[in-house]
Amino acid sequence: GAVVSQHPSRVICKSGTSVKIECRSLDFQATTMFWYRQFPKQSLMLMATSNEGSKATYEQGVEKDKFLINHASLTLSTLTVTSAHPEDSSFYICSAPLGGRQFFGPGTRLTVL
């Protein structure tokens, strides 16, 4: 099946710093990718849709200036958490569609101290 990777798998940063998370579709192209956030013991929540060549679309309540998304190519989308705070600590997961399915990355665990 198709593979989606994320980097890094785990990151710890200080409050106020910015963190970039990469999402790559390894063996297929994706004009659209999706970013999710998952807090402990909760379900995945869709944050935004990343669109190659155009601006991302954000779900209600997600700050676009805080969560910067760049879909640089047909195989790469990046999520930058700017001025991270402890409440941004979460599990971030991306996905890319292919053939009617969504293929998910392994996730990135962000811890903000």
Place this chain on the structure above:
Amino acid sequence: DAKTTQPPSMDCAEGRAANLPCNHSTISGNEYVYWYRQIHSQGPQYIIHGLKNNETNEMASLIITEDRKSSTLILPHATLRDTAVYYCIVRVYGGNNDMRFGAGTRLTVKP
């Protein structure tokens, strides 16, 4: 997308069949039923999907009622590695449609 309802948790004995129900009474004619699972601290994994006919693959079987208002995911011989949260999702097939997750069912397979 139509809303789904799943039991919050279920237990299953190792080696027995696990039957996970899902209600989707507001499903539209062009919406498919998808099942994904998430093992702790991993990304969701695709299991199976279907429109109206029963489906089977190497992982599981999907039984959809004739009125399409509910479905059951069957893991025929559950193993300890099947312990996960199982999500039933209803959405239009294909394209760049997003996938939205409900609370899912936490399946615990016990020895």
